[in-house]
Amino acid sequence: MPERAPDAPGAVVGKLPAEPLLEVSDLRVNYGAVAAVRGVYLSVAAGEVVALLGANGAGKSTLLRTVSGLTRPRAGRILLDGHAIHRLPPARIVRLGVAHCPEGRRVFGTLTVAENLRLGAAARADRAGVAADRDRIYAMFPVLGERMTQPAGTLSGGEQQMLALGRALMARPRVLLLDEPSLGLAPLLVRQIFRTLAELKADGVTMLLVEQNINLALDLADRAYVLRTGEVSLAGSAADLKADYEAVAAAYLGARP
Amino acid sequence: MSLELYITQQIINAISLGSLYALVAIGLSMIFGILRMTNFAHGDMMMVGGYTTLVLQTLGLDFGWAVIVGIALGGLAGVIVERVAYRPVRGAPEVTLLLTSLAVTYILENLGILIFTSSGRNFPLPDWMNSAFQLFDGQITFTQINLLTVGLTAVALGTLGWFVTRTDLGLGMRAAAEDMGAAHLVGLDVNRLIVAAFAIASAFAGLAGILWAAQAGVVEPTMGFTPLLKAFVGAIIGGFGSIAGALLGGYLLGALEVFIVAFLPSEVSPYRDAIVFTLLIAFLLFRPNGVLKRVQEVKL
Numbered sequence: 001m002p003e004r005a006p007d008a009p010g011a012v013v014g015k016l017p018a019e020p021l022l023e024v025s026d027l028r029v030n031y032g033a034v035a036a037v038r039g040v041y042l043s044v045a046a047g048e049v050v051a052l053l054g055a056n057g058a059g060k061s062t063l064l065r066t067v068s069g070l071t072r073p074r075a076g077r078i079l080l081d082g083h084a085i086h087r088l089p090p091a092r093i094v095r096l097g098v099a100h101c102p103e104g105r106r107v108f109g110t111l112t113v114a115e116n117l118r119l120g121a122a123a124r125a126d127r128a129g130v131a132a133d134r135d136r137i138y139a140m141f142p143v144l145g146e147r148m149t150q151p152a153g154t155l156s157g158g159e160q161q162m163l164a165l166g167r168a169l170m171a172r173p174r175v176l177l178l179d180e181p182s183l184g185l186a187p188l189l190v191r192q193i194f195r196t197l198a199e200l201k202a203d204g205v206t207m208l209l210v211e212q213n214i215n216l217a218l219d220l221a222d223r224a225y226v227l228r229t230g231e232v233s234l235a236g237s238a239a240d241l242k243a244d245y246e247a248v249a250a251a252y253l254g255a256r257p
Numbered sequence: 258m259s260l261e262l263y264i265t266q267q268i269i270n271a272i273s274l275g276s277l278y279a280l281v282a283i284g285l286s287m288i289f290g291i292l293r294m295t296n297f298a299h300g301d302m303m304m305v306g307g308y309t310t311l312v313l314q315t316l317g318l319d320f321g322w323a324v325i326v327g328i329a330l331g332g333l334a335g336v337i338v339e340r341v342a343y344r345p346v347r348g349a350p351e352v353t354l355l356l357t358s359l360a361v362t363y364i365l366e367n368l369g370i371l372i373f374t375s376s377g378r379n380f381p382l383p384d385w386m387n388s389a390f391q392l393f394d395g396q397i398t399f400t401q402i403n404l405l406t407v408g409l410t411a412v413a414l415g416t417l418g419w420f421v422t423r424t425d426l427g428l429g430m431r432a433a434a435e436d437m438g439a440a441h442l443v444g445l446d447v448n449r450l451i452v453a454a455f456a457i458a459s460a461f462a463g464l465a466g467i468l469w470a471a472q473a474g475v476v477e478p479t480m481g482f483t484p485l486l487k488a489f490v491g492a493i494i495g496g497f498g499s500i501a502g503a504l505l506g507g508y509l510l511g512a513l514e515v516f517i518v519a520f521l522p523s524e525v526s527p528y529r530d531a532i533v534f535t536l537l538i539a540f541l542l543f544r545p546n547g548v549l550k551r552v553q554e555v556k557l
Contacts, residue, residue, distance in 0.1 A: 068441075068442060069441070070438060070441055070442065089441075090441040090442060090444070091441065091444045091445060091446045091447070093444075094442070094443065094444025095444060099442075099443075099444075100442045102438075102439065102442055106436055106438070106439040106442070107439075108431070108432045108435050108436060108439065109435065110431060110435055111428060111431060111432060111435075115428050118425070118428065119425070119428055119429060119432055119440075119443050119445065120443050122425055122429060122443055122444050122445050123443075123444030167443060168443075171443070171444060
């Protein structure tokens with residue numbers, strides 16, 4: 001067990017925190033014969049926002065899907081607060097505190113906004129807490145409150161993204177997995193979503209964020225990993241990576257042979 | 258006999274027959290919605306319901322209780338079939354699921370033949386069930402069986418409507434039918450949802466079997482086959498996988514069958530089933546999503 005890092009401000013920038021809330025080690029995931037994730041190590045400390053960058057097909061979404069139990073790893077471990085979760089079914093993983101806001105939003109289009117949020121809390125038993133969280137989400141996204149009785153399929157893309165985020169938050173997660181929250185949204189809506197994410201970060205919500213928009217991701221995140229063809233090609237503090245854009249670009253694309 | 262009264266009588270008949278199709282079609286659609294599998298063994302839950310009610314009545318149990326136990330055992334049989342036969346092959350290619358459900362059908366029907374022989378048995382009804390109400394000097398007849406069919410179907414549908422809009426389990430079932438992956442992600446216990454879907458769908462089939470037996474006066478091991486095919490057509494007409502669509506499709510099909518016989522020349526009547534299955538082909542060709550057009554989203 002490593003020593004706990006000192007809590008002094010700025011003391012652990014760019015360094016692995018001592019007790020990660022989420023820890024992925026030597027994770028390997030195959031899709032059929034294709035190795036999508038090839039020995040990834042990463043960690044997320046409580047209260048930290050970690051960005052996962054990389055080109056299409058680098059294995060980012062696969063990694064998130066594996067953390068939430070939708071995909072089984074071929075090898076490696078995923079620990080949540082020190083407990084192995086990589087063999088548990090998705091419902092158990094949600095109950096242990098991992099919520100996944102998936103790529104493409106995946107709201108339940110035939111269910112109303114209110115019903116979508118209700119199902120987001122399906123794994124919880126504390127009714128009062130659920131009601132309070134629901135009110136908080138309506139306060140966070142007033143448009144959802146206005147449309148609570150509408151089928152989610154009738155919402156705009158931006159509203160559906162808010163709903164998908166709200167639905168994930170209804171699980172009151174210890175770790176929030178976000179897969180491309182800006183995908184397909186107009187710039188104004190992207191800014192609104194990321195403003196909300198920044199507020200959540202200020203509230204202490206731990207996030208693992210997959211995002212194509214590097215600048216947005218590095219503005220929000222404390223640390224970042226760049227994945228290339230299923231491997232971590234670069235890791236560091238968000239500030240360091242932002243300062244060395246060329247290293248990030250090289251890590252994305254890889255050295256040309 | 259006036260035309261209005263004749264039409265009214267045919268509408269009563271159509272609702273009565275449509276209720277049976279709707280009950281079976283809803284179950285087929287629920288199971289398809291959540292597992293993407295056509296459960297051919299679904300019709301055999303009708304046999305379970307019918308024979309249970311028959312046997313319990315011959316053992317001296319009151320008709321009402323025999324019906325309740327028949328419905329419950331229909332539901333239980335569905336849950337057992339899911340657990341024993343379908344769960345082990347879940348996630349297998351669709352053709353595997355299809356063949357499994359066909360195999361289950363043959364096993365259940367032959368089990369029925371083994372226990373009860375292949376010949377039909379009279380379905381006993383209490384005396385009060387054999388009476389009828391007559392209006393307009395006998396020009397309109399409601400049998401007690403019609404009333405029981407419509408009444409029990411209404412109760413079943415009302416309960417289902419409440420279940421799928423007001424309870425977490427029901428909402429979860431609709432969510433899983435729409436997007437199984439997202440249902441996993443929000444932490445729904447999908448096994449529980451599937452068991453619930455089989456229990457409800459099969460209990461509905463059990464009820465339909467009892468009502469079918471009451472209308473026909475007999476139960477036989479293969480009694481579920483024809484209604485299953487008809488309900489399948491109804492479910493397709495309404496849009497396979499949608500509960501509301503199956504309800505609508507079941508009643509539309511019931512009306513169509515009754516009206517073909519009632520209003521078309523008698524030479525056409527023998528072709529009733531041919532017309533129905535032609536309609537199925539037409540829907541599959543031109544409107545595969547049914548009359549209630551359901552947007553099919555591309556999912557990962």
